[in-house]
Amino acid sequence: xxxxxxxxASNVLGYEDAKSTAEFLLSxxxxxxxxxxxxxxxxxxxxxxxxxxxxxxxRDIPNFATSTVVGHAGKLVFGSLQDKSVVLMQGRVxxxxxxxxRKVAFPVRVFKLLGVKTLIVTNAAGAINRTYNVxxxxxxxxxxxxxxxxxxxxxxxxxxxxxxxxxPPMSTAYDKGLRSLGLKLASELGMKEFVREGVYxxxxxxxxxxxGECRLLNVLGADVTGMSTVPEVLVARHCGIRVFGVSLxxxxxxxxxxxxxxxNHEEVLMMGEKRSADMQxxxxxxxxxxxx
Ligand SMILES: O=P(O)(O)O[C@H]1O[C@H](CO)[C@@H](O)[C@H]1O
Ligand SMILES: Nc1nc2[nH]cnc2c(=O)[nH]1
Numbered sequence: 001x002x003x004x005x006x007x008x009a010s011n012v013l014g015y016e017d018a019k020s021t022a023e024f025l026l027s028x029x030x031x032x033x034x035x036x037x038x039x040x041x042x043x044x045x046x047x048x049x050x051x052x053x054x055x056x057x058x059r060d061i062p063n064f065a066t067s068t069v070v071g072h073a074g075k076l077v078f079g080s081l082q083d084k085s086v087v088l089m090q091g092r093v094x095x096x097x098x099x100x101x102r103k104v105a106f107p108v109r110v111f112k113l114l115g116v117k118t119l120i121v122t123n124a125a126g127a128i129n130r131t132y133n134v135x136x137x138x139x140x141x142x143x144x145x146x147x148x149x150x151x152x153x154x155x156x157x158x159x160x161x162x163x164x165x166x167x168p169p170m171s172t173a174y175d176k177g178l179r180s181l182g183l184k185l186a187s188e189l190g191m192k193e194f195v196r197e198g199v200y201x202x203x204x205x206x207x208x209x210x211x212g213e214c215r216l217l218n219v220l221g222a223d224v225t226g227m228s229t230v231p232e233v234l235v236a237r238h239c240g241i242r243v244f245g246v247s248l249x250x251x252x253x254x255x256x257x258x259x260x261x262x263x264n265h266e267e268v269l270m271m272g273e274k275r276s277a278d279m280q281x282x283x284x285x286x287x288x289x290x291x292x
Contacts, residue, residue, distance in 0.1 A: 015160045021063045022113035029054040031078035033087040036111040040123035041071040042272020044090040050079025065093040071269045082288035096206040105154040105235035112239045119236045124268045125224035125247040128217045136194045139182045140245035144201040145230045154231045164238040178244040185285050198223030202230035208263040214253040
């Protein structure tokens, strides 16, 4: 099944599949995580924060897709962080790799059945907002789901009420309390100058945007743009998991024709490396302060 499967064929990877994957994992680790973390491009170094780890390759986990993108190790790691039990995806899969939205977001349904109550999503993104700088971190307060508005989203298909309601609201997708906590911590950690709050726009990729597309996203109110995160957030909210999201601005989107700036994945990974220490500090402190 690819990312552009028709609506009628999209009922695979349901509750029973998520349950059997969760049982597979729970029988192989003693961790019982209440916090899930998904690491974006170049941000998988966060795994170093965990102690007492149990690690699984995506390819060895039933029903998981394998990551094919450089900068996404493709490992699911259970461990302890700030005395809390955490499950972390070191890398993710994307729709542009040929997967349905449902397949991309499937790990979040597994998280739910593992007992996860809070999901932290991170990503690398390009800046649409002209006041943003490369290296900024952006706490996500909202998203624009260009892919999903047209019907390509993981909630399409028969609704399973064991996960959630048929018509979940998304106006509160990014938890207000968690956003406040993240911004407060950023201030306390001396990161105020480069931490923003803004809107993430999602399109399928794998192309970086044209000049016209970037201008359009600007008019629509997007602050940054990327090719991930939103399918995972939709599934998390549908099944009642709270979400905190952070984008790392790895490049400025090109808004002038014939500009010399050309976005590329190498630059994205390099910036991930450069800001990894700050991202790790913020997420680590954040995990320490989460109350279930
Ligand atoms: O969103 P993450 O996985 O962080 O990765 C972002 O970086 C890649 C492009 O360089 C794309 O996959 C885009 O979505
Ligand atoms: N779509 C998109 N994804 C990104 N990921 C990192 N940078 C970018 C970007 O400029 N555009």
